[in-house]
Every structure is written in structure tokens, then in C-alpha cells.
Amino acid sequence: MLKKFMKKQEIERILEPKGDFIRINLLGNYLKLMPPIEMRKFAYSKLAEIYLKKEMFNDAAKMFKNIGLNSVAFREKRENYLRECKSYIRALEFDSADKALKRAFDEANIRERREMYGIIVEFYKKEAEGWIKNGKKEKASKVYEKLIRMKISEEEKKEIREILLDLYDKLGKREDYNFLKGV
DSSP, X not given: OOOTTOXXXXXXXXXXXXXXXXXXXXXHHHHHTOOOHHHHHHHHHHHHHHHHHTTOHHHHHHHHHHHHHTOOXXXXXXXXXXXXXXXXXXXXXXXXXHXXXXXXXXXXXXXXXXXXXXXXXXXHHHHHHHHHHTTOHHHHHHHHHHXXXXXXXXXXXXXXXXXXXXXXXXXXXXXXXXXXHTO
16 A cells, blocks of 8 residues: 655555556555655656556556646656657547647747657657558558648658558558549
């Protein structure tokens, strides 16, 4: 059982021998005790780590959002909102990813916004390529469909269009293929 004013090392020692779902339960109960803000962020980060490992991306995103909300420094808020965005992308929850990216933008200046946007565009590409490598063409096509609607260069859009045409052909999506081809 975790107590409100425990230190990080004590919590880690208690969690270490436990399974992931017991850790989730213990950390959830610990957070209900309303521990100090730094310990709350620690618990949320531990939960996010577990959720990512279990590929529970929606839950991981919520934990990153909570870390961001409990952060004071703008940099820390941006980083966690960006992690939230990436987790939603991995879950194929693009509307939620857009909202998380907007939260990150709200904590940034113009230069940082451009930088973050570039990071997210590259993350979308990496995720789509990963889905293709894993034989998940349908999921990859959804990521590319989102990516082609984003603000990217015409050259990048052309490349993505070619990849999408190939995916639609392999998936037997004739209607989508013909629409994108302009037939």
C-alpha cells in the first residue's frame, strides 16, 4: 500500500516486484490520496510508462496530459503535451492528437511551434512506415490520409499520394484509389 508522503525510492521499491496491472491499481489509488505535485507527476509518469509498454496508448496519453497539467514550466508542459499527441497518434485518435498539439502550441512561441509541428509530421511518417513494416496497411493508410491533409510541402504530399495509391491498390480500395488518382 502506498502512502501520501512516501518518497520516490520507497514507491519504486514497493512497485518493483509487482505485475503491471497491480502497479496500475496501486498508483491509481495513490493518486486519489492527492500527494504533493512532484509525486503526482512521478506517479503519472510511471503509469504512462506502463501503459506505453502495454500498448494502451489512449491511457498513456491521458497520463501525459495530467503531467502537463501539473507542470509549472512551459518546457515541461510542451514536452508532455507533445508526448500526449504522439500517444494519440499511435492509437489512431487524430482528433485527440490535434487537441494535444494545440495545447502544446499554447505553451510555445512561433519558433517552438514550427519545430514541434515538424516533429509531429515526422512522427506521423515514422508511425505509418512502422505500420507498413508490421503488415498493417489499413492503419498505415489512415495515418497517411491524415498526413496528406496536414500543412506539408507539395513534394511531400506527392510522395504520400504515391504511397497511398499503392496502399489502396493492395487493400483493394478501388473507390479511394480512383478518387485519389483523379479518375
